[in-house]
Amino acid sequence: MDASNYLYISALLFTIGAVGVVVRRNAIVVFMCIELMLNAANLSFVTFSRINGNLDGQVMAFFTMVVAACEVVVGLAIIVAIYRSRRSASVDDASLLKR
Amino acid sequence: MGISTSLVYLIGLPLAGAVILLLGGRRTDKWGHLLATALSGSSFAVGVYHLIEMVNRPAEMRPTSQKLFEWISVGSFNVDAGLLLDQLSICFVLLITGVGTLIHIYSIAYMSEDRDRRRFFAYLNLFIAAMLLLVLGDSYLSLYVGWEGVGLASYLLIGFWNQKPAYATASKKAFVMNRVGDMGLSLAIMIAFATMGTVSFSGVAEQAHHTSEAALTAMGVMLLVAAAGKSAQFPLQAWLGDAMAGPTPVSALIHAATMVTAGVYLITRSNFVFDAAPIAQLLVVIVGAITLIFGALIGTAKDDIKKALAASTMSQIGYMILATGLGPIGYAFAIMHLITHGFFKAGMFLGAGSVMHGMNDEVNMRKYGALRHFMPITFITFGIGYLAILGVPPFAGFYSKDMIIESAFNSGGTQAIILGCLTLIGAAITAFYMTRVMILTFAGTKRWDEGVEPHESPWLMWLPMAVLAVGSVTSGYLLYHDKALYKWLSPLFEDHGEHEELLKPIVVSALALTMVAIGVSIAVYKYMRENVESIAPTDVSLITKFVRKDLMQDQFNEKFFMRPGQLLTKGLVKTEDVVVDGSVRAVARMAIGSGSGLRGLQNGFVRSYAALILIGALSLIAAIWVVVS
Numbered sequence: 001m002d003a004s005n006y007l008y009i010s011a012l013l014f015t016i017g018a019v020g021v022v023v024r025r026n027a028i029v030v031f032m033c034i035e036l037m038l039n040a041a042n043l044s045f046v047t048f049s050r051i052n053g054n055l056d057g058q059v060m061a062f063f064t065m066v067v068a069a070c071e072v073v074v075g076l077a078i079i080v081a082i083y084r085s086r087r088s089a090s091v092d093d094a095s096l097l098k099r
Numbered sequence: 100m101g102i103s104t105s106l107v108y109l110i111g112l113p114l115a116g117a118v119i120l121l122l123g124g125r126r127t128d129k130w131g132h133l134l135a136t137a138l139s140g141s142s143f144a145v146g147v148y149h150l151i152e153m154v155n156r157p158a159e160m161r162p163t164s165q166k167l168f169e170w171i172s173v174g175s176f177n178v179d180a181g182l183l184l185d186q187l188s189i190c191f192v193l194l195i196t197g198v199g200t201l202i203h204i205y206s207i208a209y210m211s212e213d214r215d216r217r218r219f220f221a222y223l224n225l226f227i228a229a230m231l232l233l234v235l236g237d238s239y240l241s242l243y244v245g246w247e248g249v250g251l252a253s254y255l256l257i258g259f260w261n262q263k264p265a266y267a268t269a270s271k272k273a274f275v276m277n278r279v280g281d282m283g284l285s286l287a288i289m290i291a292f293a294t295m296g297t298v299s300f301s302g303v304a305e306q307a308h309h310t311s312e313a314a315l316t317a318m319g320v321m322l323l324v325a326a327a328g329k330s331a332q333f334p335l336q337a338w339l340g341d342a343m344a345g346p347t348p349v350s351a352l353i354h355a356a357t358m359v360t361a362g363v364y365l366i367t368r369s370n371f372v373f374d375a376a377p378i379a380q381l382l383v384v385i386v387g388a389i390t391l392i393f394g395a396l397i398g399t400a401k402d403d404i405k406k407a408l409a410a411s412t413m414s415q416i417g418y419m420i421l422a423t424g425l426g427p428i429g430y431a432f433a434i435m436h437l438i439t440h441g442f443f444k445a446g447m448f449l450g451a452g453s454v455m456h457g458m459n460d461e462v463n464m465r466k467y468g469a470l471r472h473f474m475p476i477t478f479i480t481f482g483i484g485y486l487a488i489l490g491v492p493p494f495a496g497f498y499s500k501d502m503i504i505e506s507a508f509n510s511g512g513t514q515a516i517i518l519g520c521l522t523l524i525g526a527a528i529t530a531f532y533m534t535r536v537m538i539l540t541f542a543g544t545k546r547w548d549e550g551v552e553p554h555e556s557p558w559l560m561w562l563p564m565a566v567l568a569v570g571s572v573t574s575g576y577l578l579y580h581d582k583a584l585y586k587w588l589s590p591l592f593e594d595h596g597e598h599e600e601l602l603k604p605i606v607v608s609a610l611a612l613t614m615v616a617i618g619v620s621i622a623v624y625k626y627m628r629e630n631v632e633s634i635a636p637t638d639v640s641l642i643t644k645f646v647r648k649d650l651m652q653d654q655f656n657e658k659f660f661m662r663p664g665q666l667l668t669k670g671l672v673k674t675e676d677v678v679v680d681g682s683v684r685a686v687a688r689m690a691i692g693s694g695s696g697l698r699g700l701q702n703g704f705v706r707s708y709a710a711l712i713l714i715g716a717l718s719l720i721a722a723i724w725v726v727v728s
Contacts, residue, residue: 018713021706021709021713022706022709022710022713023706024706025706030705030706091704091705091706092704092705092706094705095702095703095704095705096703097701097703
């Protein structure tokens with residue numbers, strides 16, 4: 001099977017994630033979309049690893065996973081804290097840092 | 100030259116008084132004036148002790164000096180703060196502390212009603228200390244410190260009653276005009292340093308022979324500017340009349356006897372500069388001659404007794420400056436007139452203060468009259484001062500002023516005749532306005548305001564007046580007899596032999612007395628014949644109006660210096676505002692403008708930030724795409 005198909009899927013997943021971040025208001029969904037984008041990137045890393053025949057991309061995928069795990073911890077904590085104080089998980093409501 | 104360790108006490112005692120009274124505050128109110136008087140008196144005692152010591156030494160051993168501390172030491176340039184007491188400074192020391200102490204005593208009574216009497220005495224002591232530093236400093240720099248010190252004391256004392264805005268303005272005027280002179284002095288010091296590399300009197304005296312005449316002339320002119328500022332000489336004379344806003348003892352001490360004569364001291368002290376710079380010397384003579392006529396003319400139209408005396412001071416100092424400008428022939432006589440003038444003018448000012456004391460602080464002479472019956476002691480002491488300033492023998496002014504007129508006639512060349520005639524005319528005008536003051540105050544009919552009850556002043560006030568009156572009678576003869584002062588001072592000056600005599604002394608005396616007689620008769624004719632009006636008549640000739648306005652000195656200064664000065668500062672302020680501040684403000688406005696333009700993007704919605712990041716990233720990729728392919 002042609003490896004470039006994985007790249008197309010990766011681009012598709014990334015686009016879905018990016019659109020989701022921009023159009024969705026729910027913080028949890030935005031968060032999941034970010035995860036989707038990270039995993040799309042992971043998929044392309046692994047694919048390039050196969051295409052180039054070395055392990056660099058796979059190592060990078062592990063790094064991304066570690067960073068994503070940390071990000072999930074901090075991000076969810078922030079979302080929970082915001083929800084506790086504002087009773088809402090909408091990202092548009094948390095707009096105090098404007099001009 | 101001897102070394103002394105006690106010179107510092109001359110300055111230290113009154114300075115300690117000023118410090119104690121100023122820092123001690125209200126706690127010293129009860130005895131402050133006594134302490135100040137005692138310290139001034141003890142300074143006088145130290146002065147007398149030094150005089151006796153000096154007299155007992157041979158002439159070349161008389162000057163003594165004391166090094167206080169190393170002041171400035173930069174490379175090869177060294178200035179020690181040192182004191183120098185020689186034949187010239189001792190005259191000033193005794194005059195300052197002697198007259199100063201008498202005026203302290205007088206002020207105890209004169210200021211007894213004043214809430215701030217302690218502060219007044221503190222300033223008086225400060226003045227005495229500064230003035231002593233001025234005459235005792237052994238370099239131009241130490242002199243400069245004293246010079247500024249007396250300026251400060253003068254400012255503080257003129258504005259002593261600064262709750263009245265006019266008085267505060269007068270003190271400011273005196274200060275500002277003095278600054279012009281001070282600038283001259285500092286420039287003279289810089290010239291001395293630049294061309295001779297030294298600023299001590301002895302150093303400059305040594306170097307003067309090897310220095311170019313142009314440099315010496317420049318230094319001399321700058322010294323003259325300094326002298327004109329401090330001594331109220333043309334063209335910096337306008338502050339002295341307003342300085343009469345200060346309490347009368349201040350006018351007597353600072354603006355008659357001592358501080359205003361500092362210019363005469365400066366020129367006499369710098370004789371080595373002026374002797375080698377004929378042009379500067381000529382300017383000194385011209386300034387003196389103009390001022391002696393100028394002051395005398397102003398004196399003729401003043402109704403304020405203190406301002407009339409101030410104008411007279413200006414004129415008499417004009418005589419002294421003129422004498423110093425004549426060179427070695429005149430220095431000793433300038434100092435002699437300075438000393439006798441110190442006695443009789445201080446005495447007359449104290450007399451004026453006594454009259455004001457009895458007349459509810461009225462200063463308008465048109466509201467006096469017939470006071471000789473009510474204030475006999477004041478009348479007699481003032482009268483003695485009057486005869487002395489006129490130059491009637493055997494009073495002090497006769498000897499000193501005659502000697503100046505004589506030196507003017509004997510100074511050689513055509514200028515001698517012009518100067519001689521001017522001094523004679525000055526003597527006549529002096530006789531006129533002083534007689535006018537006498538008649539308006541002590542003779543004629545009563546023109547008092549209602550409720551005024553003139554009375555003789557307490558003994559604390561008339562005693563100093565009496566002592567000064569004795570000085571006004573005797574000092575002239577004592578200094579003149581056997582050329583006492585001339586011989587005393589002559590080691591300091593380089594006198595080149597005898598001068599030709601244009602007129603014999605007896606002729607000069609006769610001429611001077613004739614001029615005085617003319618002046619007196621005109622005044623008697625004008626003011627004794629008919630009653631003087633208590634309000635100054637307004638239907639007077641243009642000349643009278645002109646003189647009443649002080650010969651337009653203030654108007655001139657305002658038109659030619661103050662207004663252009665204001666314009667200049669306004670222009671500079673405008674330039675600063677538009678150019679300097681403008682460019683700074685433009686930079687700030689640019690930052691603010693770009694900031695507020697970009698601020699619209701900061702809307703607080705996370706999603707729009709995310710969209711912006713996305714757009715940015717996509718356009719970056721697009722750009723790379725375009726570049727690569």
